[in-house]
Amino acid sequence: xxxxxxxxxxxxxxxxxxxxxxxxxxxxxxxxxxxxxxxxxxxxxxxxxxxxxxxxxxxxxxxxxxxxxxxxxxxxxxxxxxxxxxxxxxxxxxxxxxxxxxxxxxxxxxxxxxxxxxx
Amino acid sequence: xxxxxxxxxxxxxxxxxxxxxxxxxxxxxxxxxxxxxxxxxxxxxxxxxxxxxxxxxxxxxxxxxxxxxxxxxxxxxxxxxxxxxxxxxxxxxxxxxxxxxxxxxxxxxxxxxxxxxxx
Numbered sequence: 001x002x003x004x005x006x007x008x009x010x011x012x013x014x015x016x017x018x019x020x021x022x023x024x025x026x027x028x029x030x031x032x033x034x035x036x037x038x039x040x041x042x043x044x045x046x047x048x049x050x051x052x053x054x055x056x057x058x059x060x061x062x063x064x065x066x067x068x069x070x071x072x073x074x075x076x077x078x079x080x081x082x083x084x085x086x087x088x089x090x091x092x093x094x095x096x097x098x099x100x101x102x103x104x105x106x107x108x109x110x111x112x113x114x115x116x117x118x119x
Numbered sequence: 120x121x122x123x124x125x126x127x128x129x130x131x132x133x134x135x136x137x138x139x140x141x142x143x144x145x146x147x148x149x150x151x152x153x154x155x156x157x158x159x160x161x162x163x164x165x166x167x168x169x170x171x172x173x174x175x176x177x178x179x180x181x182x183x184x185x186x187x188x189x190x191x192x193x194x195x196x197x198x199x200x201x202x203x204x205x206x207x208x209x210x211x212x213x214x215x216x217x218x219x220x221x222x223x224x225x226x227x228x229x230x231x232x233x234x235x236x237x238x
Contacts, residue, residue, distance in 0.1 A: 003225045019138055019147060026145025028138060031201045043225060076230070077220040078213050082150045084221040094197050101196040102203040106162060109121045111195070 005039040009081040015051060016083055020061075020093065023072035023086040029093035030101040032059070034083065046071045048085055067091040092118050124158040128200040134170060135202055139180075139212065142191035142205040148212035149220040151178070153202065165190045167204055186210040211237050 010016050015033040022029055032050040034042065038058060041049040048069035052059040062068030069087040076083060094101040097117040105112045129135050134152040141148055151169040153161065157177060160168040167188035171178040181187030188206040195202060213220040216236040224231045 002228045003230060017136055017150065019150065021147055028140055028147065028203050031136060031138065031196065043228070074225045075221040075233075076223045076225065077150065078215050078217075078222070079220070082220070084147050096197050098197075101198070101201070102194040103197070104195045106122045106193045106195065109162075111122060114194075 003043070005036040005043075007080065008036070008039065008076065008083075009079065010036065011081075013053075015053070016081060018048075018050065018083040018085055020048065020069060020089070021084060021086050022089055024088070027100055028102060029069075029087070029089055029099070032061075039083070042071060042085070043074060048087055062090060065091070065095075067093065069093070122162070124155040124162075126199065127155070127158065127195065127202075128198065129155065130200075132172075134172070135200060137167075137169065137202040137204055139167065139188060139208070140203060140205050141208055143207070146219055147221060148188075148206070148208055148218070151180075158202070161190060161204070162193060167206055181209060184210070186212065188212070 008016055014035050017031055018034045019031050020029045035051045038049045038051045048061045048071055050059040068090050073086040092099055098115055103115045105114055127135055133154050136150055137153045138150050139148045154170045157168045157170045167180045167190055169178040187209050191205040193204055211218055217234055222234045224233055
């Protein structure tokens with residue numbers, strides 16, 4: 001692999017935000033963080049791998065839940081400080097068991113729940 | 120407005136990431152940052168307003184370029200620490216004059232430019 005993850009711009013904690021988008025529906029599923037090694041693992045394995053800030057460890061998405069993200073395309077933004085991964089998402093992306101983490105809208109000043117957890 | 124922007128979770132710099140998505144095509148256009156007041160301004164005006172970390176000032180998207188983002192829907196994620204705004208984007212979202220900031224893919228270890236700047 002000639003692409004070098006160290007050429008990306010990471011924050012002071014060594015992390016870069018990664019947006020996951022459903023490759024088929026276009027739905028934005030979640031945003032989490034990667035470090036350079038998570039970027040390399042994601043590209044090498046085709047399984048989207050984040051860095052868990054709370055656990056301070058690699059987080060192979062779906063490893064415990066089965067809700068894996070198969071990498072379809074890996075994109076870098078103009079400033080090289082944000083990533084977009086398009087994925088084939090198995091099941092729910094959100095830990096609340098909803099398809100997407102963005103299930104709450106603010107409309108006319110009120111929060112609206114757009115979807116319920118999956119059965 | 121009953122929704123209170125202070126109920127969101129901001130980082131140590133008082134900022135929250137905001138992903139902008141084209142409301143029609145579903146294309147992810149960019150990611151930038153808001154503070155609580157930018158959140159309030161976005162909701163009040165319907166014009167997406169970020170906080171510019173480099174200029175340390177409000178950044179009403181398109182104010183100088185004309186490439187405005189009209190707010191269609193405002194969403195909060197499960198952890199209340201990331202936002203998704205769906206927008207009607209006029210012209211290019213990216214400062215390079217491309218429709219989206221995510222115009223570079225990494226495929227087979229090589230960076231590929233997916234689109235040219237708009238005419």
